[in-house]
Amino acid sequence: MLDLQGMARSAILNTREYIPGKPVEAVKRECGMDRIIKLDTNENPLGPSPLAVEAMIREIRENAHLYPESLCPELVAKLSARFNLPAGSFYMGNGADAVITMMGLTFLNPGDEVVFPELSFPAYDNIGAKMGAKRIRTPMRPDFTIDTEAMAKAVTPRTKLVFLCNPNNPTGLMTSKKEFETFMARIPETALIVSDEAYWEFADSGDYPDSLEYLKTHRNLIVLRSFSKVMGLAGLRIGYAMADPKLVRVMMKAREPFPVNRIAQAGALAALDDHEFIEKTKRLNREGLAYFYESFGAMGLTCYRSSANFVMVDVGRDADLVFGELLKKGIIVRPLKGQGVETGLRITVGLMEENRMLIQALKDILF
Ligand SMILES: Cc1ncc(COP(=O)(O)O)c(C=O)c1O
Known part of the structure; x- marks a missing residue:
């Protein structure tokens, strides 16, 4: 038997493994779905420059x-x-x-x-x-x-x-x-x-x-x-x-x-020189954020004014449960329960169609 206690640095043994957001391939396999909407790791919804x-x-x-x-x-x-x-x-x-x-x-x-x-x-x-x-x-x-x-x-x-x-x-x-x-x-x-x-x-x-x-x-x-x-x-x-x-x-x-x-x-x-793409990305993000603020507001949910390409929203229910329900519908977001916000989700701004699907799915789950 390998004695890892004696072998690995103690700081590493005491470190919690970092669990990144789920890759889209893994969710497709687990859910058996073709189309996944990935709004959990703040990537660019338009793809690469x-x-x-x-x-x-x-x-x-x-x-x-x-x-x-x-x-x-x-x-x-x-x-x-x-x-x-x-x-x-x-x-x-x-x-x-x-x-x-x-x-x-x-x-x-x-x-x-x-x-x-x-x-x-x-x-x-x-x-x-x-x-x-x-x-x-x-x-x-x-x-x-x-x-x-x-x-x-x-x-x-x-x-x-x-x-x-x-x-x-x-x-x-x-x-x-x-x-x-x-x-x-x-x-x-x-x-x-x-x-x-x-x-x-x-x-x-x-x-x-x-x-x-x-x-x-x-x-x-x-x-x-x-x-x-x-x-x-x-x-x-x-x-x-x-x-x-x-x-x-x-x-x-x-x-x-x-x-x-x-x-x-x-x-x-x-x-760095793809100014058109950068501007398009920022515009899409502004529109998506405005849509989220309006939709969450209409649903009576508190969300926070974001200066980034994602938004934190309080869904008023256990974040892990809501995350699981969204996952069943092929939508991945980031629950913040593990970071101490029991009812918080972090949602990346996606394409407008993806944002609309997320809002509809949340309405179905919460109301
Ligand atoms: C605040 C912050 N810093 C750093 C990073 C890591 O960025 P990179 O993809 O360049 O490693 C991230 C990634 O999500 C982030 O949110």
Whole structure:
């Protein structure tokens, strides 16, 4: 018998396995259905950027046999010009997920502290657990916004990483410019602030903070972004961080030799110029959110004003049960019971037809 207790790192043995949203193939098999409406992982309902698809096909044909360029120089040059930051400020990874993992590997010793809101992206808790760090979860405000004051108060000399998800997953709520400013001023330089902005393109309020401005003055800020959402490249796995070049250089030591594959690099490069697709995606999202607000309102359900491509709604019944009923109808959403919101669902904005089917199915289940 293998003695895993003695063999695996104790932090890993104590980590709860991360259960991602159900893949569409698995649900089709389980439900025996051909058509599944997948509204559980905040992917782009329009599919991938068409310009990215063309570029990726070309790249596969011509270069799939070659290792990729390790540092993604073309992509970094483009991002660097777009955001007016030195190339050394970019850390590219196999999805924003992998960048979070690298932050953990680079900065967390056992016993260090990681601070994050109790209702937020589960990867923060997960990386803290894997590294044997102490996870400090701060309470939400009653309206489900992030209590940045509570977060700042929770920071101690042992705190290494502070995760602020903006807009926050799973609430869709954003932290405003003014609040971000106050928060930044309160976090000492001994702790790194990670502004996770996987959904920033959807946050069209004038009150959304321009975190890149703060990179110039706050050397302990890391801004995290992804190609999975507005660009429609979740299956490719590509995301990045922007930070002080010194921080980037130290994270480079922790990474694998080829973290971003060639196809993803080619796709991301092309997607950045697919303005038509990006605008179409944002428009569809705005229309979908407006439809959800109106429909949930008419059903007497509370939902929260989202700055992202999903919405949190209180269905007033056990979220796991409602999730199960929707699944029987071939619709996948994310129940939030496991994250402490007993009657909450997180629903990705889909195509209008999908949104209508979701609302009809919910009406059938709830009324
Ligand atoms: C807040 C947040 N951060 C990071 C990620 C991970 O993004 P990626 O697909 O680039 O790994 C997600 C994915 O859903 C997310 O919701």
